[in-house]
Amino acid sequence: MPAFDATALIQVLIGGIGNGAVYGLVGLGFSLIYRSTGAVNFAQGEWVMLAGMAAAAGFTARWPLPVAAAAALVLVAAVGVLSYQIGVRRLRDPAPLLVTMVSIGIAIFTKGVVMVTLGKNPNGYPGVFGDALVRMGAVSVPAQTLIVIAACLAFVAALHLLFARSRIGLALRASAADADAAALVGIPVRRMVMFSFALAAAAGAVAGLVVTPLTLISYDQGTMLGFKGFSAAMLGGIASPLGAVAGGIVLGALEAVSSYQISSRFKDAVAFILFLLVLFARPHGLFGRRTGERV
Amino acid sequence: MSGLPRLRSLAAVFALLGLWPFFSPNDYIALLGVGLLVNVGLIAGLNLIAGYCGQVSLCHAAFFGLGAYASGVLCARLGVPPVLGLPAALFLAGAAALAIGLPSLRLHGHYLAMATLGFNAILSVLFSELVSVTGGPNGLLGVPGFSRTFGAWIDTPFGQFFVAWIYAFVCMAIVLRLLRSRAGRAMRAVAFSELAAGAMGTDTARLKVTIFVLTAMMAGGGGWVYVHVNQFASPETFGFLRSVLLVAAVAIGGWGRFWGPVPGALVLTLTPELLGRLHDFEMIVFGGALVAVLLVYPGGISAGLAALGRRFVRSGT
Numbered sequence: 001m002p003a004f005d006a007t008a009l010i011q012v013l014i015g016g017i018g019n020g021a022v023y024g025l026v027g028l029g030f031s032l033i034y035r036s037t038g039a040v041n042f043a044q045g046e047w048v049m050l051a052g053m054a055a056a057a058g059f060t061a062r063w064p065l066p067v068a069a070a071a072a073l074v075l076v077a078a079v080g081v082l083s084y085q086i087g088v089r090r091l092r093d094p095a096p097l098l099v100t101m102v103s104i105g106i107a108i109f110t111k112g113v114v115m116v117t118l119g120k121n122p123n124g125y126p127g128v129f130g131d132a133l134v135r136m137g138a139v140s141v142p143a144q145t146l147i148v149i150a151a152c153l154a155f156v157a158a159l160h161l162l163f164a165r166s167r168i169g170l171a172l173r174a175s176a177a178d179a180d181a182a183a184l185v186g187i188p189v190r191r192m193v194m195f196s197f198a199l200a201a202a203a204g205a206v207a208g209l210v211v212t213p214l215t216l217i218s219y220d221q222g223t224m225l226g227f228k229g230f231s232a233a234m235l236g237g238i239a240s241p242l243g244a245v246a247g248g249i250v251l252g253a254l255e256a257v258s259s260y261q262i263s264s265r266f267k268d269a270v271a272f273i274l275f276l277l278v279l280f281a282r283p284h285g286l287f288g289r290r291t292g293e294r295v
Numbered sequence: 296m297s298g299l300p301r302l303r304s305l306a307a308v309f310a311l312l313g314l315w316p317f318f319s320p321n322d323y324i325a326l327l328g329v330g331l332l333v334n335v336g337l338i339a340g341l342n343l344i345a346g347y348c349g350q351v352s353l354c355h356a357a358f359f360g361l362g363a364y365a366s367g368v369l370c371a372r373l374g375v376p377p378v379l380g381l382p383a384a385l386f387l388a389g390a391a392a393l394a395i396g397l398p399s400l401r402l403h404g405h406y407l408a409m410a411t412l413g414f415n416a417i418l419s420v421l422f423s424e425l426v427s428v429t430g431g432p433n434g435l436l437g438v439p440g441f442s443r444t445f446g447a448w449i450d451t452p453f454g455q456f457f458v459a460w461i462y463a464f465v466c467m468a469i470v471l472r473l474l475r476s477r478a479g480r481a482m483r484a485v486a487f488s489e490l491a492a493g494a495m496g497t498d499t500a501r502l503k504v505t506i507f508v509l510t511a512m513m514a515g516g517g518g519w520v521y522v523h524v525n526q527f528a529s530p531e532t533f534g535f536l537r538s539v540l541l542v543a544a545v546a547i548g549g550w551g552r553f554w555g556p557v558p559g560a561l562v563l564t565l566t567p568e569l570l571g572r573l574h575d576f577e578m579i580v581f582g583g584a585l586v587a588v589l590l591v592y593p594g595g596i597s598a599g600l601a602a603l604g605r606r607f608v609r610s611g612t
Contacts, residue, residue, distance in 0.1 A: 040405070042539070087586050091593070096405075097349070098593060101546045104539055105585030112578025223535060227416060234409055269420040272413035279410055280398040 007138045012260045013253055018145035018214070020252020021152035025207035026229025027236065027244030028156070029200035034238050035176040036196040039099035043083060045226020046110040047201045051076045051208030052217035053114055056123035065125060073205045079110070080201025084194045107222075115219040127213035148210045155206050156245055159199070172196060204229075224268070231275040237285025247286060251275070299474055299553055309464045316456045325452035327568060329524055332459035333517050334560035336466035338544050340513035342559075343470050344506050345542065346551030347479070349486035350400070351408040353538050354415035358388040358511040360422060360533025362518025364429055367438040367528050372428075378444045381519050388515025389508045391418075396507040401500050407507070415535045422530035434529035441523050455524045462520045466513050471553065473506075482506065486551070543585045549595030558596040 026048055033041040051072045058068025087102045088094060127144035134143050163169040175182040175192040183189045207225070208217065215221075228251065229244075236247025254274055259267035278286060312332075319325040337359060345351045365387040366380025375383075391414075399410035423432045430436060440450035441458060448454050473479050484492035485499050493499045522528050540563060548559025562584065567577050592599035 040408070087590070090590050093593065097351070098589060100351075100408075101542070102586055102589050104543055105582045105589065107582070108539070108543070108578050109582030109586065112576065112580075112582055116575050116579065227412065227535075230409075231413065265424050266420060269417045269424075272416045275413045276395075276410055276417075279406065279413070283402050283406060 009257070009260070010139050011141060012256050014139070014141045015145060016253040016256025017249055018148045018252070019211075019256065020232070020249035021149045021245075022207045022211045022225070022248070023228040023232040023251050024245035024248025025152050025155060025203050026225055027232030027248050028159070028241050029203040029207075030230055030233040031236075031238055031241040031244040032196045032200040032203070034233070035241075036172075036193045037088065037094065037099050038096035039103060040230065040238075041200065042100065042103045042226065043107040043110055044200065044204055044229060045224070046107045046114075046222040047076050047080060047204035048208040048211075048225045048229070049217055049219065049222030050079065050110060050114055051205035052212035053118045053123055053219065055209055056125050056212060056217065057118055059125035060123070065128075068125070069209050072209060073202065076205035076208070077198045077202045080197040080204075081194055083201075084197040088197075089190065089194070107226075111219060111222060118219065120219060122216040122218040124212050124216040142214070144210070144213050148214070151206055151210045152245065155203060156242065159203075159241065168195070228271065231271065234275065235278055235286055240285070243285055250286065299471065302468065302471060305464075305467055305471055309460065309467075313460055316453045319452075322452040325456050326524075327564065328456050329452070329459040329520075331560050331564040332456070332463040333520055334541075334544070334564050335463040335556050336459075336517045336520075337514055337541055338548060338556035338559045338563070339463075339466045339470050340510035340517075341541050342545045342548070342551065342556055343473065343482075344503075344510045345545055346549075346555065347474065347482045347486060348503055348506055350503055350507065351405065351542060352411045352507065352510070353408055353535070353542065354395070354411035354418070355510075355514050355541050356533045356535070356537035357411075357415040357418040358392060358514035359518045359521070359537075360418065360528070360530075361388045361391055362515030363522035363528045363533070364422065364435065364518070365515070366519045367435050367522040368428060370439050370523075371435060371437040376443050377439060377441050377519075377523050380523075381516065384515045384519040385512045386515075388518070389512040392508045392511030393504070396504045396511075400503040400507060407503075411538075412535070415538050419530060419534050422533060429528075429530070432530060434527055435522075436527060438522050438526045438528065440526055459520050459524070462516060466516075467556070469509070469513065473509075474553065478502065478506075540581065543581065545595075547585055547588050547595055549597035550593075552595060552597040555595055555597045558600070562596070 026044060029044045029047070030041060033039065033044070054075050055068045055072035058071055059065055063071070083103075083106045087106050088099055091098055091102065128147060129143040132143045133140040134146060163173060171182070171187045172192050172195065174185075174187055175189045179189045182192070207229075211217075229248070232248030232251050233244040234247070235251055236243030236245070238244070251271060251274070255267060255271045258270045262270065315328045316325045319328065337355060341352060341355050362384035366377065366384040369375040369380050369383055370377055395410055395414050396407070399406045422429050425431070441454070442450040445454070449458065474482075481492065481497045481502055484495065484497060485502060489499050544559035544563040545555065547562050548557065549555030562581075566581055566584075567574055570577055570580065588595060592602070
């Protein structure tokens with residue numbers, strides 16, 4: 001165990017919060033789809049991976065980075081809509097378990113398509129500020145980590161405005177709260193579910209776009225990113241999008257500190273042991289509320 | 296209960312299946328049968344907890360791996376005969392299921408899926424990082440075959456098929472016995488409405504934990520067969536992806552259908568083999584098949600076949 005070093009610990013912690021912001025964005029996607037369908041969307045992590053891979057492919061083809069990133073974002077949102085239109089919408093009885101199973105199929109399919117079309121090698125592109133470090137006193141942090149945190153906060157703020165201030169946000173909340181009642185007052189519930197798929201995919205895409213310069217990305221990393229995002233959503237209480245972001249940041253910070261203090265070999269195991277402990281001790285998440293069940 | 300065959304019919308189907316090695320032109324086909332039968336056993340167990348009880352386990356590959364490593368490590372490192380590895384495999388898988396099932400199955404809803412998802416990830420890390428025990432990412436070498444106890448013939452593809460055949464039959468027979476019992480009716484009640492089943496006097500948590508432990512032991516037994524047939528184990532065989540593929544195979548075969556594991560295992564085992572050099576397309580085919588089956592026949596291939604069969608009978612008479 002290394003000697004206690006406050007500066008190093010703060011650096012580790014900021015890096016962990018950066019990772020946590022990514023988990024939080026992915027968890028946000030889980031939460032959005034859970035609210036509208038009651039299902040756990042296994043394709044969420046693959047969308048994160050797809051965004052990074054697509055942007056990297058665009059960058060390799062010498063597209064300007066902002067163009068490649070924007071194209072990847074649009075592509076992933078379109079894939080989210082397509083997943084809903086082809087898979088979920090056509091189910092005769094969209095029970096949560098069935099939607100979850102369909103999403104497993106979509107996840108495996110998406111991973112396979114990315115592997116065949118974009119290859120098996122890790123890809124990446126430089127961050128907006130390259131490898132620049134930002135110094136704050138004795139602490140220095142990669143600029144890209146700060147961009148990750150900023151992107152997460154910006155997305156959450158935009159989402160909050162959408163939900164709280166716009167008519168479409170109101171309709172989204174209404175269909176999540178009670179689909180039948182929403183349909184009765186004329187809200188196109190199915191279109192709202194489709195929209196939540198697009199939003200969830202966009203959240204995943206933003207996560208993928210900002211994390212790729214830090215870690216590179218390959219076709220098989222979607223599953224682990226999905227895991228972490230799902231754990232984040234569970235930590236925060238899966239029905240609450242803001243809780244998912246908070247859960248992600250808690251998870252990222254704990255994971256970073258524990259791998260720094262104990263051992264990085266078992267880093268992923270530590271994250272999941274924490275996840276299980278919270279799951280058993282507080283089944284509705286750190287910030288979630290217990291809800292009743294209707295018979 | 297209608298829809299369930301008699302034990303006699305199950306035995307007859309397996310007697311037919313037992314002809315497989317006699318008609319196999321080469322060892323490759325015989326060993327394909329071993330893989331198929333191990334998958335039948337795994338999927339049958341998973342179908343019991345997921346299909347009939349409505350509780351999805353996303354770590355069945357990890358139980359499969361625990362069984363494989365328990366017996367493999369004992370036999371390869373300590374020279375224990377494989378026969379004694381079987382109880383160790385069953386015990387370890389069952390104990391792990393008890394540890395994860397007790398806290399998560401108390402709760403209503405899909406907590407088992409969430410907890411098992413994390414559990415598979417933890418075990419995958421342990422399988423590859425506890426290098427001194429498991430051999431790490433390079434795999435566990437030097438696992439003996441069954442021959443120390445049963446004679447050399449059992450380590451031929453023919454004998455190995457025989458072991459896997461018994462394993463799959465035992466799994467299917469356990470599932471059949473359970474479904475025909477009082478517990479089977481209670482399971483269907485829990486899947487339909489846990490609250491209602493509880494109100495009618497079923498101890499739902501206890502029922503779910505018992506079934507979960509039982510299916511984990513079935514998977515552990517499959518791991519025992521696997522490790523002594525292949526005489527090798529490596530962490531990626533028991534990863535999360537395989538757990539997901541097993542759940543997908545349950546759905547493709549038929550969610551909560553007794554015969555579902557057979558078509559499910561056929562699709563799971565044969566897809567990579569049929570694709571051959573196009574094996575990169577395996578995930579596309581498998582994922583696409585899962586979505587297509589769920590859209591067209593939410594009851595899976597076996598429900599689809601049953602519907603076709605009924606139509607055929609009706610038009611014939």
